[in-house]
Amino acid sequence: MLSGTTTSTCRSTDSEAPADHQADARRRNFLYQDGVVVSSVLRALDSLGLLDTGPGQQCGLPETGYLGVVRRCLASVGWFDGDAQPATWTPSGRAALRHRDHLVAAGRLLARFAGSAPGAWKTWDAETSDAFSAAVGRFEEWHAGVEQDELVGACLEGALLVPVMLSLRADEGGDRLPRDVERFLALLGWVDAECRWTQKGRAFREFGDHFGLAGSSLPLLARLEELLRGELVVHPGDDAWHGGRELHVWAGSAARRPFFADADPIFQEMFAYGRPPAFIADMGCGDGSWLAHLHAMLGDSVRYVGIDASPVALDAARRKLRAAGVRDPLLLSGDVASPQELGARLAEHGLSIEDGLHIRSFADHGRVYRGGSPSDVPGTASGAYVAPDGTPLSAAAVEADLVAHLERWKPYIGKHGMVLVEAHSVPPHVASQHLGALHAAAFDVHRGLAHQYPVEYSTFMTCCRRAGLTASSHLERRHPATRPFVAVSVNRFVCAQPNPLEVIQRRDRDGRPGAPAVAGQDLVTTARAGDWRPEPGSDLDDGRGLHELLYFDSDLSQPRRWSAGATGVVVREVMAAINARAEQARRGDVIRVLDYGAGTGLAAIELSKVCIAQDLPERLAGLGIGFEIHLVDLPTGWFAQGYELLKDVPWARFHSLRGEDGQFRGLLDVMAGDHVDVVMANMVFHLLREGPMRHAAASIADVLAPGGKLVFNAPDLGPATRNSVLFHDPNRLLRKHWLNALDAADPSHCPAPLREAVALVRSSDRVNAQKRADRRILPTPQSIEGVAAALEPFMTGTSFSQTFELLAEENLATALVPSNQAEFLAEITDRTTREKVIRFIMRECVFPELGKGSAGTGLGYNIEWKFGVFERL
Numbered sequence: 067m068l069s070g071t072t073t074s075t076c077r078s079t080d081s082e083a084p085a086d087h088q089a090d091a092r093r094r095n096f097l098y099q100d101g102v103v104v105s106s107v108l109r110a111l112d113s114l115g116l117l118d119t120g121p122g123q124q125c126g127l128p129e130t131g132y133l134g135v136v137r138r139c140l141a142s143v144g145w146f147d148g149d150a151q152p153a154t155w156t157p158s159g160r161a162a163l164r165h166r167d168h169l170v171a172a173g174r175l176l177a178r179f180a181g182s183a184p185g186a187w188k189t190w191d192a193e194t195s196d197a198f199s200a201a202v203g204r205f206e207e208w209h210a211g212v213e214q215d216e217l218v219g220a221c222l223e224g225a226l227l228v229p230v231m232l233s234l235r236a237d238e239g240g241d242r243l244p245r246d247v248e249r250f251l252a253l254l255g256w257v258d259a260e261c262r263w264t265q266k267g268r269a270f271r272e273f274g275d276h277f278g279l280a281g282s283s284l285p286l287l288a289r290l291e292e293l294l295r296g297e298l299v300v301h302p303g304d305d306a307w308h309g310g311r312e313l314h315v316w317a318g319s320a321a322r323r324p325f326f327a328d329a330d331p332i333f334q335e336m337f338a339y340g341r342p343p344a345f346i347a348d349m350g351c352g353d354g355s356w357l358a359h360l361h362a363m364l365g366d367s368v369r370y371v372g373i374d375a376s377p378v379a380l381d382a383a384r385r386k387l388r389a390a391g392v393r394d395p396l397l398l399s400g401d402v403a404s405p406q407e408l409g410a411r412l413a414e415h416g417l418s419i420e421d422g423l424h425i426r427s428f429a430d431h432g433r434v435y436r437g438g439s440p441s442d443v444p445g446t447a448s449g450a451y452v453a454p455d456g457t458p459l460s461a462a463a464v465e466a467d468l469v470a471h472l473e474r475w476k477p478y479i480g481k482h483g484m485v486l487v488e489a490h491s492v493p494p495h496v497a498s499q500h501l502g503a504l505h506a507a508a509f510d511v512h513r514g515l516a517h518q519y520p521v522e523y524s525t526f527m528t529c530c531r532r533a534g535l536t537a538s539s540h541l542e543r544r545h546p547a548t549r550p551f552v553a554v555s556v557n558r559f560v561c562a563q564p565n566p567l568e569v570i571q572r573r574d575r576d577g578r579p580g581a582p583a584v585a586g587q588d589l590v591t592t593a594r595a596g597d598w599r600p601e602p603g604s605d606l607d608d609g610r611g612l613h614e615l616l617y618f619d620s621d622l623s624q625p626r627r628w629s630a631g632a633t634g635v636v637v638r639e640v641m642a643a644i645n646a647r648a649e650q651a652r653r654g655d656v657i658r659v660l661d662y663g664a665g666t667g668l669a670a671i672e673l674s675k676v677c678i679a680q681d682l683p684e685r686l687a688g689l690g691i692g693f694e695i696h697l698v699d700l701p702t703g704w705f706a707q708g709y710e711l712l713k714d715v716p717w718a719r720f721h722s723l724r725g726e727d728g729q730f731r732g733l734l735d736v737m738a739g740d741h742v743d744v745v746m747a748n749m750v751f752h753l754l755r756e757g758p759m760r761h762a763a764a765s766i767a768d769v770l771a772p773g774g775k776l777v778f779n780a781p782d783l784g785p786a787t788r789n790s791v792l793f794h795d796p797n798r799l800l801r802k803h804w805l806n807a808l809d810a811a812d813p814s815h816c817p818a819p820l821r822e823a824v825a826l827v828r829s830s831d832r833v834n835a836q837k838r839a840d841r842r843i844l845p846t847p848q849s850i851e852g853v854a855a856a857l858e859p860f861m862t863g864t865s866f867s868q869t870f871e872l873l874a875e876e877n878l879a880t881a882l883v884p885s886n887q888a889e890f891l892a893e894i895t896d897r898t899t900r901e902k903v904i905r906f907i908m909r910e911c912v913f914p915e916l917g918k919g920s921a922g923t924g925l926g927y928n929i930e931w932k933f934g935v936f937e938r939l
């Protein structure tokens with residue numbers, strides 16, 4: 067333990083009432099991590115004489131990549147506005163700088179812990195102990211003051227906690243605390259008057275592992291001035307001064323561990339229903355925790371290969387896997403940027419790289435930059451990136467490098483795909499609104515200074531798509547699930563195929579509809595009598611418009627993320643219900659799924675893809691069980707497009723909800739008396755008012771077999787939260803702005819596109835147009851409680867929420883879908899004028915208004931989706 071101070075014995079106490087210490091500890095922990103980098107940055111700026119002006123363009127420092135990292139760090143906590151002209155401290159930054167002496171002193175204390183030698187934490191020299199003691203005194207003084215700022219507090223506490231927690235860890239469970247540490251921990255309420263750990267203290271201590279990351283970055287932060295003056299360039303991986311390796315491995319493992327369980331369903335699906343790989347290879351395996359976790363689930367049914375660039379990590383992994391009882395693990399030196407080299411190493415051990423499932427966590431953004439051709443990348447990443455020579459790197463360069471990196475892996479993942487747990491950056495203006503829910507400042511500084519390249523989730527997914535990869539949406543997990551950003555995503559990626567349904571489409575050798583392409587489909591029911599089909603020559607323009615909004619370039623392997631994630635949740639639940647039903651079904655039974663309000667077939671397409679991935683046709687054929695998906699909708703252009711897309715899929719059936727008399731038909735009538743096992747309603751229930759929803763609920767209940775499941779999602783059911791909006795809120799705003807223009811006392815003051823459109827509107831059209839608009843998008847959204855109330859007489863179940871980003875450009879495309887725009891702004895009959903108005907209002911009013919609010923994601927808005935899983939009583 068620490069030298070030069072007296073100690074007292076510390077025990078645990080259980081006497082306090084349980085409280086939500088865990089959530090508090092989690093939040094404070096994020097703040098502490100940000101606080102450590104912020105106080106280190108302020109210390110460096112102070113020593114460079116830049117604390118008054120801030121690190122703006124005119125600060126006199128060379129324009130290195132490191133300067134960009136520093137600016138971004140301060141912007142992420144809301145203290146510096148690098149976009150202002152000139153860049154400047156924000157009001158909250160100026161308020162925080164009232165505590166500048168405390169903050170700089172905290173940074174100076176941290177700079178004392180710049181040694182990276184193993185054991186550096188355990189023994190403090192007398193000078194360091196004295197500095198710590200003085201820092202505790204200063205903290206007590208600040209703590210007693212009236213003016214408290216949460217982030218400033220976190221900077222000061224974090225600066226003291228990093229050395230405390232890391233020395234406690236180094237002391238391996240020693241229970242004697244130095245007096246100064248005890249004083250400090252008592253002030254935080256972590257230990258009581260008798261120096262026993264309180265419940266709060268124990269909850270916070272559980273997050274102690276995360277201090278490793280902060281600790282391992284201190285050597286680098288201590289030399290920030292040199293980096294900023296352009297006197298030093300980081301050489302990633304140079305252990306001598308950029309963080310202790312052992313600490314790094316340990317901290318890395320702590321950061322990744324919480325996400326391993328999220329990936330379990332991916333492995334379960336592959337091993338239960340797919341074709342299992344010969345081995346699982348974890349690139350950047352660290353201390354081997356993920357492989358040990360997988361071994362606990364899959365046993366020795368597969369070989370485990372750990373790969374890392376660090377010998378310290380490989381040693382730790384060897385120990386961990388041995389302790390976990392893994393049979394014959396293979397541990398190899400390797401680099402995430404060099405799959406080819408990995409292939410050669412595996413071959414030396416008799417393994418072919420293509421036969422393995424390649425997995426990695428937080429490894430891809432840590433690749434060494436090699437560059438790529440920056441055409442065809444969005445250039446939307448907001449991070450501050452450093453080139454190998456220390457100069458700034460543009461977003462487009464980083465994205466092109468990511469695409470090239472993924473393309474290098476592509477030749478090796480055709481059989482089993484790859485599983486990526488990836489951490490993402492968050493734009494500063496979003497991060498600064500969610501302090502304590504993420505540690506964006508710390509993450510960006512650690513990664514940025516170490517020449518690593520995290521990008522935002524949506525940019526990451528775009529780069530994967532550009533590399534020809536596609537994610538299995540039903541297996542995706544994202545953290546957090548209800549905020550306007552994704553800090554960590556978990557995905558299985560496979561190589562995109564031009565038509566993922568081709569394998570089951572009934573085609574003969576010449577490509578004409580006919581024979582099934584995979585064995586066993588003969589038992590999938592094939593009769594099609596009574597199917598609805600669109601009138602010959604139906605206009606598919608509108609359907610194509612919607613389809614394009616659901617799939618990039620209308621490519622069925624690439625669903626757009628705004629709806630793919632939420633549809634994936636529905637598909638996951640439906641698939642679970644199908645598999646459960648398959649276990650009980652008897653030979654000759656038919657498993658039926660009904661897609662209610664199928665539209666252009668998104669949910670049925672995504673479900674069919676998973677059926678294929680899980681070998682459902684062959685499995686059911688082996689059991690003598692049939693399978694059908696019944697698509698049901700009003701006979702519109704959207705449904706006609708759905709028919710076009712799915713008509714060759716052997717299990718797809720089509721039914722019109724409208725009878726020949728033009729009236730709605732009950733679903734049992736639609737199904738000619740056959741009951742179904744699952745009803746899915748993807749993006750439908752928000753369209754139904756109270757009465758129609760009650761009818762729909764009764765009709766669904768009627769057609770569901772007892773014990774059957776209803777699974778739904780809806781993006782426009784209230785309530786939204788502080789951090790989200792409903793799907794049609796931007797469209798409601800669009801209409802509001804349009805009506806304001808229409809009703810303006812003097813329309814000549816309106817901007818040109820509105821003025822011109824207003825002049826064309828006939829007042830006699832307005833009542834009818836308002837009715838049409840209200841039918842298209844309910845002026846006041848229905849609520850999830852209303853939907854649940856309609857279902858409750860027949861079913862029991864639960865509902866939940868999750869949010870997904872809708873990009874501003876996708877929002878605009880939704881409003882421009884022909885039937886949407888024609889109904890929603892029905893006052894404007896000329897399509898060209900109408901589109902001008904929509905573009906103008908969306909770009910000039912709606913995006914700025916919502917995008918800058920608390921639901922703004924940077925590139926769009928955070929949409930609140932409601933989900934329900936109900937069972938027929």
Ligand SMILES: C[S@@+](CC[C@H](N)C(=O)[O-])C[C@H]1O[C@@H](n2cnc3c(N)ncnc32)[C@H](O)[C@@H]1O
Binds near residue numbers: 665667705758
């Ligand atoms: C937003 S689209 C969703 C389509 C599809 N489920 C998907 O996920 O892409 C809503 C669909 O619900 C259908 N719909 C509208 N009112 C309905 C009703 N009362 N019953 C069933 N479907 C309805 C529409 O025709 C439309 O196809």
